[in-house]
Amino acid sequence: MSKTQRSRLTRAQIEDLFSRLAELNPHPKTELEYQTPFELLIAVILSAQATDVGVNKATRRLYPVANTPKAILELGEAGLKSYISTIGLFNAKAKNVIATCRILVEQYGGDVPRDRVALEALPGVGRKTANVVLNTAFGEPTMAVDTHIFRVANRTGLAPGKDVRAVEDLLVKAVPAHYLQDAHHWLILHGRYVCKARKPDCPQCVIRDICRFKDKTVC
Template sequence: MKKADIPLFFATLQAANPEPRTELEYTTPFELLAAVLLSAQATDVGVNKATRRLYPVANTPQAILDLGVEGLESYIKTIGLYRSKAKHLIETCRMLVELHGGEVPQTRAELEALPGVGRKTANVVLNVAFGHETIAVDTHIFRIGNRTGLAPGKTPLDVELKLEKRIPPEYRLHAHHWLILHGRYVCVARKPRCWECAVATFCAFKPKTPAPKSA
């Protein structure tokens, strides 16, 4: 993607969705952290179904600790890898209580020290809960970075660092959500919906997917 086209790319995404939001449901930084931890290799829809049952009963680190692993599993068993996620979340809650007074820390290093929390999860929490201009590179953003030529890279970290350099400052806060939503609904993995893509003009992907006859 040409450098001159990048501001136009993001301006177009902004015009279509001025205030993008995560599709995970939460009301506190801890609820967000727990939901993101549970969302690995799972859909936001599936996580929301589970947390709608869990959070009315336990939505703080201490309350989830009080449930115990088996009690927590009973609420999240519909989510993939729920056993390992339950163990990670319980240990995360223990560390939050013992080391952080039950509060979610606001630095990447402290977040990444929590069980089951990697760089991507930490970046989501920093961006969504605390307003940091971080980019959490998931499979959608990794694909878009490479497919469009916006930020080509061999690893998620490569793409993240290139995005940080190439995204104009005025778009950095919401860039994560614009890209993930675009990848989830338009620039999909197998057959990108190029015929309905608002930013196709700026995209380096060739050949563009033609519209199906029914469209």
């Protein structure tokens, strides 16, 4: 294994890092609003290159009207667009959601499959989306690496990697098993609110002494 495939932190430091994040937020969860695996799946599809806040605003209008594959199919692509038009790339997303709903109805009886291969075969669903659904809806210890996790993993030295798959694979190996279920939520939230892209809030960071980031902010 090369240096780029190994955590720059010791096992004790990794344990300490997640212990602190867990103490700060014992029960982390996605900021996407959902009640069922299907609602989560659609919300994650809609969230690509969009904010969770924006997706939630749209689904608060959509789900009371249509929150099953059959109901969204009955809306049709044009009808669906009227609910999600405030979200970026809504035309492509509407097409993918309708196609996904059709597959769910025709092949899975309207249920969301608890299987990575089946999930990734759905239009608009990639590895990250599949990982979110498997973890958040079905309790699988998967690691959904988005831009926030990619940034935090590289800055801290927790799981340096040149691409998201390299970071995902290393995180799955490096994160202690008892933290893996919630790890991606902690890392996403940390990247979203503390370890921000343009100016990380290092003075308020609970893991700043563990972090290997060279350009820490001081105010």
